[in-house]
Amino acid sequence: MANLWRLWKILFIFTKYRLDSLVPVEQLPLSLRIALWLAPWRLNPVPSKLSRGARLRLALEALGPIFVKFGQILSTRPDLIPDDIVSELRRLQDNVPPFDNNQAIAMIEDQLGKKISELFSEFSTEPLASASIAQVHAARLPQDSEHGDQEVVVKVVRPSIENTIERDLQLLELMARLLVKYSADARRLKPLEVVEDYRHTIYGELNLQIEASNATQLKRNFEGSDSLYMPEVFWEYTRSKVMVSERIYGIPVADIPELNAQNTDMKLLAERGVEIFFTQVFRDSFFHADMHPGNIFVSRENPSSPQYIAIDCGIVGTLTEEDQHYLAMNLLAFFNQDYHQVAQLHIDSGWVPPTTKVHEFAASIRSVCEPIFDKPLAEISFGQVLIQLFSTARRFNMEVQPQLVLLQKTLLNIEGLGRQLYPQLDLWTTAKPYLERWMRDRFGPKAAFTELKRQLPGWIEKAPQIPGLVHGALSRLNHMDENQQALQSELTQLRLELEKQSQKKRHHILGSLTTGLGLFLWWQAFVLGLPEIAGLSLAGVGLLWLLIKS
Structure with a gap:
């Protein structure tokens, strides 16, 4: 029922913002073109005050986090998507409408077990950015804390987001099952595996402790790099739905004029x-x-x-x-x-x-x-x-x-x-x-030498055991040969027995058919008043054959 309601909502949003006007109708098969032309939503005029990009962005925002993620991906493809649509979709990256500030504060206090005033010397109730899964608030750690007077950002997961995501994932799974059932081309796309992989990914994104561990690993991998910097994570302030990390001051990579202004x-x-x-x-x-x-x-x-x-x-x-x-x-x-x-x-x-x-x-x-x-x-x-x-x-x-x-x-x-x-x-x-x-x-040779150095201690440690291992392996091989020969002999006997049974079965069938045919001829002779000797003789031969072969 929930899936049907969600499907109905998707259709409603699709028609409300007239997203059918974005479909390249001329490239569709004739039957689909006729269906779109006769669709009842065409009675609803295309909103004239909204550009096509704005309509797509608002529709994706209304449909929730999974669809927002899809819009974020599209926003990075100016070579595939028209510029006016890309410029609107870029607003999905950190301008999703925020949730209530009181809910955010309650979530932080519940996760960290203290009041906001005890956790931070400063806390901005207005979010710095709001995305599809979580929103971010600026804050400052107390001066007497381990990290001193450190500026930080506090990331908070949206309340009850799991229910929305699970509903969308169930709908995607239903659509994937239909594709697998009715389309051979779709089966090659492995839609069920893709949805399951996305389920694992999106639920990992909901757990901010997983995100914190990922950030820590990336920071370790690029320690001292001139190319990439990763903000520090403060683990004592991090839980599954709240994460606190170092605040950074940089230029958004999409702000080309600002990047050019600083040469x-x-x-x-x-x-x-x-x-x-x-x-x-x-x-x-x-x-x-x-x-x-x-x-x-x-x-x-x-x-x-x-x-x-x-x-x-x-x-x-x-x-x-x-x-x-x-x-x-x-x-x-x-x-x-x-x-x-x-x-x-x-x-x-x-x-x-x-x-x-x-x-x-x-x-x-x-x-x-x-x-x-x-x-x-x-x-x-x-x-x-x-x-x-x-x-x-x-x-x-x-x-x-x-x-x-x-x-x-x-x-x-x-x-x-x-x-x-x-x-x-x-x-x-x-x-x-x-x-x-x-x-x-x-x-290359250097890699081979490095791998040799890595494996050498283990080989040296196992060297004294090698003669015993070789002897055991050879013994097992000998026993395997003996077992194989015994198995081969048993299979041969079984094949001969099956052939014998099959031959005996054929003899019984032949004898039974001969006896039956003889009795049938004898009965026909009796009914028609003909000589009975031929039928009785044939039946006798059949019975004699059965007795001999038995």
């Missing part, structure tokens, strides 16, 4: 964003997966060597060593336009079925990519490449890999962000040297 090196800033992403993915296998502009700032210090400041680490991603390896090899092969290698790697990694014909798959990839590579590199959108590759790979039963969904989303965010900062950003040229260096470090 920021925009090219270096954009390139450092790409390098930070690849460092997190390949060096650390731990990456910030919610890098929309509302979560990224630029330090005001040293504009000629700009440093990013990242906040809101509720969503992070990780990759296995195998995924790291295949991803790096795929990207390098792609940059080198080695489409046969791209196809082979997709098969080796299990992303497409092992029965896929490499040459056919490579030819399809080439047909998509060659026209793109004819353009200047700065004009190539990695997002467009991914979209076209996906549509091509569907013919080869390529399935979505849920473990790579966050990575793909983050890579698209990074490219969109970089293009805003420096429109000439060449993602390919920036990323390729890093990947080549990572491959050398990972699989």
Whole structure:
């Protein structure tokens, strides 16, 4: 019932803001075009005082946090979304309407077990920013506290947000089940796995202790870095629904005029964003997966060597060593336009079925990519490449890999962000040297020697046990051979017994049929007044056969 009510609300919001006017109707099949043209909501006029971007933003805000997250992703793609819509969607990043201040204060006091006046020497009741999951208040720690007179921000989760999110997730799961049931193409997208992965991600974001641990790990990974700074988390003031961390003063990364006003090196800033992403993915296998502009700032210090400041680490991603390896090899092969290698790697990694014909798959990839590579590199959108590759790979039963969904989303965010900062950003040229260096470090002689040094103590410790282990393994192999021979003998006997039983069964059937046919002929002779000897003789032969074979 709750799902039906939520579905009805989505339809109501859709019609209220006339979002159907944003749909490219001319690209739809004729049947859908007719259905949209006859839809009853067309009687409701398009709101003339609101732009199309404002209508989309207000609709997403009305539908709740999951839809706001979707709008945040769209806001980082000016190469895919018109500028007027992007400018409105950027307001979703930290301008979602706040919840009541008294509720925020009650939540903080309940979580930390003290009054606001005891916890902070100053506390601003008006939030600094309000997002889909939580809002942030400025505060100052008491002078006699361990951290002194420290300026901080207090992050508070929205009250009862779990109920809204769970309702939306159940609706998404219902839609995913319908897709799996009725669409073969949708099954390749693994919608149920994607929804489950998103459930895990969004509930992790609701627990601010998880976010605090993520921020602490990222701070440790980039300790002393000129490229990225992570604010300090104050653990004694952090609980599951409240987190206190260092307040930072930076320029929002989307504020291009302010960045230009302080003579920021925009090219270096954009390139450092790409390098930070690849460092997190390949060096650390731990990456910030919610890098929309509302979560990224630029330090005001040293504009000629700009440093990013990242906040809101509720969503992070990780990759296995195998995924790291295949991803790096795929990207390098792609940059080198080695489409046969791209196809082979997709098969080796299990992303497409092992029965896929490499040459056919490579030819399809080439047909998509060659026209793109004819353009200047700065004009190539990695997002467009991914979209076209996906549509091509569907013919080869390529399935979505849920473990790579966050990575793909983050890579698209990074490219969109970089293009805003420096429109000439060449993602390919920036990323390729890093990947080549990572491959050398990972699989070169130095890496082999490092791995040898790491494993050597364990090998030395186990060396005295090796003769006994080898002897035990050989003994088990001998016993395995004996057991295998015994099993083979039993299988042979069983096969012979089955053949014997089958032959006996055939004999019984033949004898029974012969006897039955003879009796039938004898009865027919009796009815028709014919000689009975033929039927009785045949029945006798059948009975004799049965007796002999029994």
